[in-house]
Amino acid sequence: METLSIEHSISPNFTKKDIEILKMYFELSKKYNPVISEALTADLADHPLWGPLMKQQTPEQRKAQNERSLAMQHAAIYEGKWEEYSKDLLAQGVMYAQMNISYSDWYELIKMYKDYLLPYIKKDFADSAEKAILYLEGLSKFIDFAMYGIAEAYFAEKNRLIQANEERFRAIFYNSMDHMTLIDRNARIILVNRIPSHYNKADVIGKSILGFQTAENVETVKKAVHSVFEQKESSVFDTAHLAGENKLYYSSSISPIYSENGEVNAAVIISRDLSLQKEAEEEVKELNRSLEIKVEERTKELRDVVKELESFSYSISHDLRSPLRAINGFTHILKDSYADGNEEALDAMDEIINNTQRMGHLIDDLLEFSRLGRAELKKVTVDMRVLVETVIQELTRVPSERKIDITLQQMEKVTGDQNLLKQVLVNIIDNALKYTSKKEHTLIEIGSYADGGNIICYVKDNGAGFDMAYYGKLFGVFQRLHSASEYEGTGVGLALVQKIITKHSGKVWAEGRVGMGATFYFSLPKPRK
Amino acid sequence: MNDPIEILLVEDNSSDAKLTIRALKEKNLCNNLVHLTDGVQALDFLFGRGTYADRQIENKPKIILLDLNMPKVGGLEVLKEIRSDHKTQFIPVVVMTSSREERDIIESYKLGVNSYIVKPVGFDNFFKAVSELGLYWLLLNQPPKL
Numbered sequence: 141m142e143t144l145s146i147e148h149s150i151s152p153n154f155t156k157k158d159i160e161i162l163k164m165y166f167e168l169s170k171k172y173n174p175v176i177s178e179a180l181t182a183d184l185a186d187h188p189l190w191g192p193l194m195k196q197q198t199p200e201q202r203k204a205q206n207e208r209s210l211a212m213q214h215a216a217i218y219e220g221k222w223e224e225y226s227k228d229l230l231a232q233g234v235m236y237a238q239m240n241i242s243y244s245d246w247y248e249l250i251k252m253y254k255d256y257l258l259p260y261i262k263k264d265f266a267d268s269a270e271k272a273i274l275y276l277e278g279l280s281k282f283i284d285f286a287m288y289g290i291a292e293a294y295f296a297e298k299n300r301l302i303q304a305n306e307e308r309f310r311a312i313f314y315n316s317m318d319h320m321t322l323i324d325r326n327a328r329i330i331l332v333n334r335i336p337s338h339y340n341k342a343d344v345i346g347k348s349i350l351g352f353q354t355a356e357n358v359e360t361v362k363k364a365v366h367s368v369f370e371q372k373e374s375s376v377f378d379t380a381h382l383a384g385e386n387k388l389y390y391s392s393s394i395s396p397i398y399s400e401n402g403e404v405n406a407a408v409i410i411s412r413d414l415s416l417q418k419e420a421e422e423e424v425k426e427l428n429r430s431l432e433i434k435v436e437e438r439t440k441e442l443r444d445v446v447k448e449l450e451s452f453s454y455s456i457s458h459d460l461r462s463p464l465r466a467i468n469g470f471t472h473i474l475k476d477s478y479a480d481g482n483e484e485a486l487d488a489m490d491e492i493i494n495n496t497q498r499m500g501h502l503i504d505d506l507l508e509f510s511r512l513g514r515a516e517l518k519k520v521t522v523d524m525r526v527l528v529e530t531v532i533q534e535l536t537r538v539p540s541e542r543k544i545d546i547t548l549q550q551m552e553k554v555t556g557d558q559n560l561l562k563q564v565l566v567n568i569i570d571n572a573l574k575y576t577s578k579k580e581h582t583l584i585e586i587g588s589y590a591d592g593g594n595i596i597c598y599v600k601d602n603g604a605g606f607d608m609a610y611y612g613k614l615f616g617v618f619q620r621l622h623s624a625s626e627y628e629g630t631g632v633g634l635a636l637v638q639k640i641i642t643k644h645s646g647k648v649w650a651e652g653r654v655g656m657g658a659t660f661y662f663s664l665p666k667p668r669k
Numbered sequence: 670m671n672d673p674i675e676i677l678l679v680e681d682n683s684s685d686a687k688l689t690i691r692a693l694k695e696k697n698l699c700n701n702l703v704h705l706t707d708g709v710q711a712l713d714f715l716f717g718r719g720t721y722a723d724r725q726i727e728n729k730p731k732i733i734l735l736d737l738n739m740p741k742v743g744g745l746e747v748l749k750e751i752r753s754d755h756k757t758q759f760i761p762v763v764v765m766t767s768s769r770e771e772r773d774i775i776e777s778y779k780l781g782v783n784s785y786i787v788k789p790v791g792f793d794n795f796f797k798a799v800s801e802l803g804l805y806w807l808l809l810n811q812p813p814k815l
Binding site: 459461462463464465466468469470471472473493496497499500504507 | 682684685688691767769788789790791792793795796
């Protein structure tokens with residue numbers, strides 16, 4: 141709680157004679173003060189206002205306070221040191237104001253004190269009415285002085301508090317983003333925090349708020365006003381206001397303002413302008429719309445590109461193969477019908493036939509490669525052991541005179557697309573078989589091991605190997621490290637392997653030495669538990 | 670033109686047509702073969718329209734070998750019309766194409782093709798494919814009697 145700094149003190153205009161009778165008052169007060177104070181405290185224990193306040197002090201604290209007060213009074217009356225006591229009075233006034241004790245409540249207390257004191261006066265001054273009168277005069281002079289000091293501070297503090305409240309109210313009321321309108325019982329506007337720009341003050345103050353509503357809202361507002369005054373009920377409602385050509389949208393609440401007697405003589409309507417919110421909503425909608433359009437445009441562009449690519453691979457598939465077929469077919473016809481044992485001609489025609497076939501494979505591989513780029517992965521848990529065994533079986537189905545030993549080590553399960561992974565194994569194991577074809581005894585080892593969240597698979601052979609200097613070309617499309625006459629192939633196989641593994645977020649790598657074999661590795665994610 | 674038509678070959682690529690005819694000839698399956706080079710001609714021929722207005726359309730081929738990628742009207746459209754007309758709906762149609770595109774294969778079967786053959790580049794395979802399908806459809810297959 142804020143406190144008033146008491147810079148001034150009140151100084152009494154007591155005459156010498158006044159001081160003499162004040163001394164009389166003081167002596168009696170000092171004598172009976174403890175008794176009266178105790179009696180007063182006991183009687184006020186259940187008082188709605190004073191009771192709780194008195195309970196905040198222990199009897200010892202109360203006694204100490206009394207003694208301090210008496211000491212200050214003594215210093216004032218006997219030594220003329222009024223300053224301290226007057227400051228104490230002012231502080232009391234401030235305290236009562238801040239504790240919301242009314243001045244009359246406090247006056248009541250003084251009267252009670254007087255009533256308690258009277259029997260003692262009667263008793264002590266029974267022999268002298270003159271002394272009694274003097275004493276009472278001293279008492280009233282002292283009380284007048286005390287009341288004056290307390291009243292001075294009390295009202296100053298009350299005023300200050302009211303002003304502070306008023307400032308707080310103004311700060312809230314006039315700075316609010318919302319519209320606040322105070323109305324009376326007849327829905328007339330008493331006060332508004334903001335006059336809309338298209339109105340003058342005179343158009344608003346004293347006018348019924350119903351006049352500012354659109355026709356369809358009048359009933360709603362009427363009902364809300366009625367219930368706030370008659371039932372003292374707050375309510376919430378939406379309204380639209382006419383502002384010239386424009387309709388403004390508000391979300392409003394109405395609440396009663398109680399007077400001291402508990403009646404509702406005024407109400408406050410707080411209205412929030414939804415136009416800004418609506419505008420922002422519109423803006424967001426507009427942004428979304430333009431974003432959607434943009435996304436649609438981009439998607440269409442992409443779709444067009446994909447379509448173009450598709451028709452490109454379609455024409456490769458169709459148009460490039462047709463001439464090859466013709467070359468191949470007619471060469472066959474020539475060979476069968478007209479070569480007549482001419483070795484050179486037969487040899488040349490075989491070359492043509494072989495090359496067209498090779499070109500056919502190239503086209504098929506290229507198509508496969510581009511198709512993979514578009515394929516979606518169907519991820520499942522793949523049992524690599526089963527898959528490897530299947531692939532080996534398929535690749536070695538044709539009987540050959542070669543001596544081939546394939547060792548299958550530990551094979552971990554992985555996550556991936558079964559068909560695509562089979563393609564990977566076919567390509568790598570087929571390579572291993574191909575590049576060991578010139579060895580007397582082919583040795584191939586296939587296995588896998590865990591490495592963090594991945595499984596690393598490897599295929600190791602004892603074949604032709606490769607020169608690590610050309611490692612950069614190993615996985616390129618149509619890149620080959622051996623000539624076709626040495627080992628046939630189109631140079632797409634490993635590129636395809638890399639594409640598939642990359643699509644699985646894995647890696648492919650290899651180690652090799654010329655004539656000493658090669659090991660191909662690829663990593664794949666572990667199956668999710 | 671009153672001999673019954675055995676084979677209707679619709680193929681715009683003359684090399685492929687020649688090779689096909691040659692393969693069929695080898696097996697003596699080529700006696701009454703009509704070769705047309707686009708979809709419009711094929712439809713005119715089958716339904717007696719345009720240049721074939723005078724043709725007896727009851728004289729239906731025993732089999733139609735149909736290329737897909739042709740000028741004007743493509744093979745799939747021809748197939749669609751054949752299958753949607755009661756006069757031609759039961760004629761066996763074999764699509765012979767260079768296209769391995771999944772969508773072509775699916776679309777062909779959806780439209781009711783009897784076989785879908787991808788023409789191989791190699792002559793041996795091509796020859797084998799053509800002569801086998803000729804044998805099957807002309808000699809072994811029993812079409813419904815209308």
